[in-house]
Amino acid sequence: MHALPPLTSLRAFFVACHAGSYTAAAQELCITHGAVSRHIQVVEKWFGVNLFSKEGQRRVPTPYALELARELGSAFDTLSDIALRYGNGGRNNVFNVSVPTTLSLKWLLPRVDDFYARFPQANLQISTANTEQLHIVGHYDLLIRREISATEYSAIPFLQDTHCLMASPEMLKRFALRKPEDVLNCPRIETLTRPGHWNQWLAVAGLQNAPLSGFRRYDHFHVSLHAMLEGIGVGLGPVSTLSAEISRGNLVPLFPQITVAPCQYHALTPVGVQKTLLHQEFERWLVIQGASDLYS
Missing domain, CATH: 3.40.190.10 (Periplasmic binding protein-like II)
Incomplete structure (x- = not known):
């Protein structure tokens, strides 16, 4: 590799050029005024020219320094792009x-x-x-x-999760569900992407010969869930997944000893x-x- 000035010193020089003074650069870099001065000296020694001149109490960049800083800016942009592209695609966080x-x-x-x-x-x-x-x-x-x-x-x-029968408090005000067979007297919500869940529940509950009428069918469970929360019918839902809705009282598990579809x-x-x-x-x-x- 070609010899290069220290990257830390180049960065301090670049910031000092844009900030317009050693003091402003020190504040931006969270280092001392003296540390900035030492970094500038390293860069000046490497390039063999004076990069800052004194104006009153301030050190300001020379035209040569400003032009150098402009080209360094492009180089830093390239380095930043490389770091983003090769550092996990720029997605480290x-x-x-x-x-x-x-x-x-x-x-x-x-x-x-x-x-x-x-x-x-x-x-x-x-x-x-x-x-x-x-x-x-x-x-x-x-x-x-x-x-x-x-x-x-x-x-x-x-x-781990498992499904049991659930209903909203509003639904339970309209229908008395004291035993499993009472479910046959109210609207039942079924999800097309979860076929067989109701058949499993009815079988475990001893209601294999239940009529096929009374179902409200929806394509996805998040739609079925909304219907359950709105009190449209009773449905089968995953207990752990819906623990927040259960805790808030928005859904009430029914006959929780009857579970299906683990x-x-x-x-x-x-x-x-x-x-x-x-x-x-x-x-x-x-x-x-x-x-x-x-x-x-």
């Missing part, structure tokens, strides 16, 4: 996460302030995924999914993604949150 829509809205977001409190410099970029989008890997650092592929991801399990959420890292410290901390945080009941 950005972490891209893909999360199923309902889990993101109802489980992750109520807890995410705790992560920011622990890691205030973190920058989570959370993308939601409907059922049709769950197979898309994209350019995510981490994906949260129930299904895993051992050949495509490294997986860390962090949250599932396990995993933090998936696509093969080839290099885990940063932030990545590892987020995984550990997910495990801690999955093991705790925030709303108990």
Whole structure:
């Protein structure tokens, strides 16, 4: 490599030229006036010219120094661009996460302030995924999914969940649901992307021969959930995922001893993604949150 003046001294010189004086540069760099002066001397010795002249009590840059600073500015911009492009794509503090829509809205977001409190410099970029989008890997650092592929991801399990019957307090004012068979007398909400859940629940409840009428069907669970919260009908929902709504009294679990469709959420890292410290901390945080009941 060609001999270069020290980068720290060049930076001090560059800032002093833009600030217009040693004193202003010292304030901007949070160093002493004397330290700035020593850095300038290093640069002057290396280039073999005087770069600052005295005007009264101030040291001001010469025209030669200003022209040199202009070209150094371009060089610093190039260095900054290289650092961004090769330093994890300029995303050292950005972490891209893909999360199923309902889990993101109802489980992750109520807890995410705790992560920011622990890691205030973190920058989570959370993308939601409907059922049709769950197979898309994209350019995510981490994906949260129930299904895993051992050949495509490294997986860390962090949250177990199961489904039970739920209804809003408004719904329970209109319908008396004291025993499982009472469910047949009120509107039932079904999600098309979660087929079979109602059949499983009815079977466990001993109601296999229940009539097929009375269902209100929606395409995605977050739509079904909204219908449940609005008191349109009773529905099956994941208990841990909806713990915030349950704790706030917006949803009431019914016959909680009857549960179906157990599932396990995993933090998936696509093969080839290099885990940063932030990545590892987020995984550990997910495990801690999955093991705790925030709303108990």
